[in-house]
Amino acid sequence: MIYLNRKEDCVGCGACGDSCAYGAITFKVDIEGFWYPEVDRDKCVECGLCEKVCPVIHTDTLKSSQFVVPRVFAAYHKDLNVRKASTSGGLFSALATEMYHQKGYVGGAIFTENFSARHIISNRIEDLEQIRGSKYFQSDMTGFFLQVKKLLLAGEKVLVCGAPCQIAGLKLFLAKDYESLITIDFLCLGINSPKVFHKHLEFLEKKYGAKAVSVRSKDKELGWRSLAYRVEFANKKTFLKKGCGMNYESGMGFTVSHYTCRPACYECKFKGFPRISDISIGDFWGIEKVEPSMDDNQGTSVVLLNSQKGINYFETIKNTVFWKERHIEDVIPANPALVTSLVSPVFDRKIFYEDMDQIPFEQMLKKYFPKSNKWQKLLAGMYFLKQNLGFYMPVWWRFGKINFLRKNTCRCGKSYLFFPTRFSVLDIHKTALIDLKGRMLFGYKRVKNSRIESALLLEDQAQLKLDGGYVQIYYGADIQIFKNATLFFNGCAILNKNVQIICMEKITIGRNVLIARDVVIRDNDGGHQILTEGYKPTAPVVIGDHVWIGQGAMIMKGVTIGDGAIIGAGAWVATNVKPHTVIMGDPARAVQKNVEWVH
Numbered sequence: 001m002i003y004l005n006r007k008e009d010c011v012g013c014g015a016c017g018d019s020c021a022y023g024a025i026t027f028k029v030d031i032e033g034f035w036y037p038e039v040d041r042d043k044c045v046e047c048g049l050c051e052k053v054c055p056v057i058h059t060d061t062l063k064s065s066q067f068v069v070p071r072v073f074a075a076y077h078k079d080l081n082v083r084k085a086s087t088s089g090g091l092f093s094a095l096a097t098e099m100y101h102q103k104g105y106v107g108g109a110i111f112t113e114n115f116s117a118r119h120i121i122s123n124r125i126e127d128l129e130q131i132r133g134s135k136y137f138q139s140d141m142t143g144f145f146l147q148v149k150k151l152l153l154a155g156e157k158v159l160v161c162g163a164p165c166q167i168a169g170l171k172l173f174l175a176k177d178y179e180s181l182i183t184i185d186f187l188c189l190g191i192n193s194p195k196v197f198h199k200h201l202e203f204l205e206k207k208y209g210a211k212a213v214s215v216r217s218k219d220k221e222l223g224w225r226s227l228a229y230r231v232e233f234a235n236k237k238t239f240l241k242k243g244c245g246m247n248y249e250s251g252m253g254f255t256v257s258h259y260t261c262r263p264a265c266y267e268c269k270f271k272g273f274p275r276i277s278d279i280s281i282g283d284f285w286g287i288e289k290v291e292p293s294m295d296d297n298q299g300t301s302v303v304l305l306n307s308q309k310g311i312n313y314f315e316t317i318k319n320t321v322f323w324k325e326r327h328i329e330d331v332i333p334a335n336p337a338l339v340t341s342l343v344s345p346v347f348d349r350k351i352f353y354e355d356m357d358q359i360p361f362e363q364m365l366k367k368y369f370p371k372s373n374k375w376q377k378l379l380a381g382m383y384f385l386k387q388n389l390g391f392y393m394p395v396w397w398r399f400g401k402i403n404f405l406r407k408n409t410c411r412c413g414k415s416y417l418f419f420p421t422r423f424s425v426l427d428i429h430k431t432a433l434i435d436l437k438g439r440m441l442f443g444y445k446r447v448k449n450s451r452i453e454s455a456l457l458l459e460d461q462a463q464l465k466l467d468g469g470y471v472q473i474y475y476g477a478d479i480q481i482f483k484n485a486t487l488f489f490n491g492c493a494i495l496n497k498n499v500q501i502i503c504m505e506k507i508t509i510g511r512n513v514l515i516a517r518d519v520v521i522r523d524n525d526g527g528h529q530i531l532t533e534g535y536k537p538t539a540p541v542v543i544g545d546h547v548w549i550g551q552g553a554m555i556m557k558g559v560t561i562g563d564g565a566i567i568g569a570g571a572w573v574a575t576n577v578k579p580h581t582v583i584m585g586d587p588a589r590a591v592q593k594n595v596e597w598v599h
Contacts, residue, residue: 001039001041001044001046001048001050001051002016002025002037002039002050002051002054004036004037006263007030007034007036007263007264008263008264008266008267009056009264010036010037010056010264011055011056011163011165011166011169011191011262011264012027012034012035012036012138012191012262012264013055013141013165013166013168013169013170014027014035014140014141014142014144014145014169015053015054015055015145015169015170015172015173016037016049016050016051016053016054017037017142018053018141018142018143018144018145018146018173019049019050019052019053019145019173020049020050021049022043022044022045023040023043024039024040024041024043024044024045025037025038025039025040025050026038026040027142029195031350031353031354031357032193032195032260032349032353033193033194033195033196033198034138034193034194034262034263035140037050052172052175053169053172053173053175054169054172055165055168055169055172055269055270056165056264056269058172059168059269059270059276062168062171062172062276063274063275063276065177065307066274066275066276066306066307067273067274067305067306067307068273068274069273069328070273070274070275070280070304070305070306070328071304071305071311071325072302072303072304072305072325072326072327072328072330072331073302073303073305073314073323073324073325073326074284074287074290074291074294074300074301074302074303074323074324074326075089075091075294075300075301075303075321075322075323075324076088076089076090076091076294076298076299076300076301076321076322077089077090077091077093077094077320077321078320078321078322079320080298080594080595080596081594082094083298083299083596084220084298084596085129085132085133086132086133086299087132087133087134087217087218087220087227087283087299088224088281088282088283088284088299088300088301089284089299089300089301089321090299090301090321091281091301091303091321092108092131092132092161092184092281093128093132094317094320094321095159095182095184095279095281095313095317096108096128096131096132096159096161097125097128097317097320098313098316098317098320099157099158099159099182100123100125100128102157103123103157104123104156104157104158104159104180105121105122105123105151105156105157105158105159106121106122106123106127106128106131106158106159106160106161107119107120107121107122107144107147107148107158107159107160107161107162108120108131108132108160108161108162109131109135109139109161109162110127110130110131111130111135111215115197115198115201115212115215116140116194116198117135117137117138117139117140117194118139118140118141118142119139119140119141119144119162119166120144121144121147121148121151121158121160131161133216133217133218134217134218135217136192136197136217137191137192137193137194137196137197138191138192138193138194138262139162139166141162141166141169145169145170145173145174148160148170148174148181149173149174152174152178152180152181155180156180157180157181157182158178158180158181158182159181159182159183159184160181160182160183160184161183161184161185161186162184162185162186163185163186163188163191164185164186164188164270164275164276164277164280165264165268165269165270166185167183167184167185167276167277168270168276170183171183171276179309182278182279182309182310182313183276183277183278183279184277184278184279184280184281185275185276185277185279185280185281186280186281186282187280187281187282187283187302187335187337187338188268188270188337189258189337189342190258190261190262190265190266190268190337190342191261191262191265192260192261192262193260193261193262195353195356196260196356199356199361199364200361201215201231202361203360203361203362204231204239205233208231208233208235208237208239209233209235209237210233210234210235210237211233211234212231212232212233212234213232213233213234214230214231214232215230215231216229216230216231217229219240220298220299221240221511221512221545221546222240222512223297223298224283224297224298224299224300225297228240228241229241240491240511258342258343258344258345259345259347259352259368261342265341265342266341266342266343266344267341268341268342271337271338271339271340271341272338272339273328273339274306275304275306276306277306277310278305278306278307278309278310278313279303279304279305279306279310279313279314280302280303280304280306281301281302281303281304282301282302282335283299283300283301283302283335284300284301284302284331284335285334285335286330286331286333286334286335287300287302289334290326290330291324291326291330293324294322294324298596302331302335303323304328304331347368352368355367385399385419388419388421388441388444389419389421389422390422392422395420395421395422398420398426399417399418399419399420402418402420402426402428402434403417403418406428406430406434407430408430408431408432408433408434409433409434409436410433410434410435410436411436412436412437413437415439416436416437416438416439416466417436417439417440418434418436418439418440418442419439419440419441419442420442420443420456421441421442421443421444421445421454421475422443423443423445423450423451423452423453423454423475424442424443424453424454424455424456425453425454425455425456426455426456427455427456427457427458428456428457428458429458429459429460429461429462431460431461432458432459432460432461432462432463432464432481433461433462433463433464433465434458434463434464435463435464435465435466436466437466437467437468438466438467438468438469438470438471438489438491438492439466439469439470439471440466440470440471440472440473440489441470441471441472441473442454442456442473442477443473443474443475443477444472444473444474444475445474445475446474446475446497450475452475452476452497453475453476454473454474454475454476454477454478455477455478455479455480456477456479457479457480457481457482458481459481459482459483459485460483460484461483461484462481462482462483462484462485462486462503463481463485463486463487463488464481464486464487465486465487465488465489466488466489467488467489467490467491468490468491468492468511469489469491469492469493469511470492471489471492471493471494471495472493472494472495473495473499474494474495474496474497474498474499475497476497476498476499477495477497477498477499477500477501478498478499478500478501479499479500479501479503480501480502480503481501481503482503482504485503485504485505485506485523486503486505486506486507487501487503487506487507487509488506488507488508488509489509490508490509490510490511490545491510491511491512491545492511492512492513493509493510493511493512493513493514493515494513494514494515495515495519496514496515496516496517496519497517497518498517498518499515499517499518499519499520499521500519500520500521500522501520501521501522502520502521502522502523502524502526503522503523503524504523504524504527504537504538505523505524505538505539505540506523506540506541507521507523507540507541507542507543508540508541508542508543509543510542510543510544510545510546510547510563511545511546512545512546513543513545513546513547513548513549514547514548514549515549516548516549516550516551516552516553516569517551517552518551518552519549519550519551519552519553519554519555520553520554520555521541521543521554521555522541522554522555522556522557523538523539523540523541523557523558524537524538524557525537525538525557538557539557539558540558541555541556541557541558541559541560542559542560542561543555543561544560544561544562544563544564544565544579545563545564546563546564546597547561547562547563547564547565547566547567548565548566548567548597549561549567550566550567550568550569550570550571551569551570552569552570553567553568553569553570553571553572553573554571554572554573555567555573556572556573556574558574559573559574559575559576559577560576560577561573561576561577562576562577562578562579562580562581563579563580564579564580564595564596564597565577565578565579565580565581565582565583566581566582566583566595566597567583567588568582568583568584568585568588568591570586571583571584571585571586571588572585572586572587572588573588574587574588575587575588577590578590578593580593580594580595580596581593581595582595
C-alpha cells in the first residue's frame with residue numbers, strides 16, 4: 001500500500017492508479033492543483049503492486065541497462081514549417097512521424113478543450129500537431145499506461161514522450177523492456193501547477209474580453225532566443241509577450257521564479273546519468289558557441305541517445321534532419337537542468353495558494369511580483385528622455401502638449417507616449433486623432449549631431465494609431481496622413497532613415513516589421529485621376545507581421561504583403577505578396593518561397 005508522508009515523494013505520474021486492479025487508488029487534487037494518490041483501505045488487498053511501480057522508490061533499477069554517457073547530437077528538422085511549429089528544432093516531429101510511417105502509435109500530452117493537459121496515444125498522424133509543443137504544466141496520465149500496455153501486448157509499435165518521471169513510471173508499470181517501444185523524455189526543469197496556468201488564462205481572458213482559442217508557450221515569432229508566450233482569443237485579439245510568457249507583464253512570473261513547481265521537482269531523482277528513456281530531447285542552448293553552423297535562431301535541438309535502441313531509432317530519421325555529433329560537455333553548461341534540481345524558493349506555499357483562491361490574479365502579481373523600484377523607473381525614464389529630447393525647451397513643450405494637453409490624443413497607459421525629437425517638424429490638425437496603446441519615438445538619430453529634419457503631417461480627422469509595442473521612426477522620415485486617412489501600427493516596428501509614408505485612405509503595418517532606408521509606402525496616386533472605368537485613386541495597404549522591406553523599395557496602393565515576407569532592395573511592389581515569399585525586381589516578382597528570416 002502507498003503511504004505518502006511527504007509530497008516530495010510523489011511525482012504524480014499515475015502509475016500506481018493504473019496498476020491497481022481493485023480500483024483502490026484514486027487521485028485527489030490539492031490546493032496547489034497537483035494530484036496525489038489516496039487509498040481506499042476497504043478495497044486494498046495489500047498486493048504491493050502500487051509500490052513496485054513507483055518511480056521515486058525504484059529510480060536506480062531503471063538506469064542499469066542505459067548508457068552511462070549518452071551519444072549527443074545537435075539537430076534540427078529540414079522542413080522549415082515543421083521547425084517553426086515546434087518549440088526547438090522539430091526533433092519530436094521527426095521521431096513521431098517515423099513511428100506513424102511504421103504504422104505505429106505515438107503518445108504524448110495534448111491540450112483538451114478547456115486547456116487542461118492530458119496524455120493520449122493514437123496512430124493518426126493528424127494528432128501530431130496537438131502533441132508537439134510544450135504545455136508548461138503537469139499532464140494527466142490516468143489510464144494512459146494501461147492503453148500503452150494493451151497495444152504492446154497486441155504486437156503494436158509504440159513511441160511515448162513525457163517527462164523523465166512519467167517515462168520512469170511507464171517502464172516500471174510495464175515491468176519488462178518491449179523491443180517495439182521507444183521512450184523519449186524532454187530536458188525538464190520542473191513541472192508547473194495546472195491551477196496556476198488556468199488562473200493566468202482566466203486573467204488574460206478577462207483582460208482581452210474573450211475566450212482563449214489557442215495557447216503556445218514557446219512561440220517563435222520573435223525568434224528562438226526570444227521565445228514568447230502567445231494566446232489567441234475568439235475576438236481575433238492576440239497576446240504575445242517575449243520570454244515564454246514568464247514575466248510580470250504576462251502574469252507567468254510565478255513560473256520563471258519556480259514558485260509553482262511540484263514539490264518533488266525540488267528533489268528530482270531523475271537528473272544526471274544514466275537517463276531512463278531511450279532518447280532525450282530539448283533546446284540546445286549554447287549551440288552558438290559550440291557549433292555555430294547549426295545556429296540560425298530558428299531552433300536547434302539537443303538529442304541524447306541513451307540506449308542502443310535509441311541509437312538505432314535515430315538512424316531511421318537522419319535523412320529528415322540536419323545533424324552534427326557533439327559531446328555531453330557541450331550541453332551541460334547552458335542546460336544545467338540535466339544534472340541539477342531546482343532550488344526551492346523561500347516562501348510560504350500554503351499562504352501563496354490560499355491567496356490565489358481568495359484574491360484576483362492581478363493582485364497576486366502585485367503582491368508577489370511588485371514592479372521595479374519607482375525611483376529606478378523614474379531615473380530610467382529620465383535617461384530615455386534626455387537621450388532623445390535633450391535639453392531643448394521647445395521640444396519638451398511639444399512633448400507635453402502632444403501627450404498631455406491635446407484633446408484628441410488618447411493614451412491608454414502612463415508609459416504610452418509620443419516622443420518627438422528636436423529636429424522633427426509636426427503639423428497636426430486639432431481634430432486629428434493620435435491613439436497610443438504603446439510608445440512611438442519620432443525622428444530618432446544615430447549620428448549624434450545630425451540636424452536632418454523629420455516631418456509628420458496629420459490633416460483634419462486624420463488618425464495615427466498604435467496598438468501595442470514600441471515604434472521607432474528614424475530621422476529623415478516624411479509621414480503624411482491626409483484628411484480622414486488612418487496610419488495604423490499593430491505593434492513593434494522600426495522605420496529606418498528617410499522612409500516616406502503617404503496615406504490618403506488607410507495603411508496598416510503589422511507587428512515586428514523592419515523597414516529599411518529610403519522606402520516609400522503609399523496607398524494613393526497622389527490625388528491624380530485616370531479616366532478609366534472602375535479606376536480608384538486610393539486603395540488600402542496592408543503589411544503583415546514580421547515583414548522585412550529592403551532599401552529603396554516602393555509599396556504601391558492596394559498591396560497586401562503577407563506575414564514573414566521579404567521585399568528586396570529597390571523592388572517596385574504593385575501586386576499582393578504571399579506570406580514567407582522573397583520578392584525582388586522592378587516590377588517585383590517572387591524569387592523564393594517558404595522563406596524564414598530572423599531578427
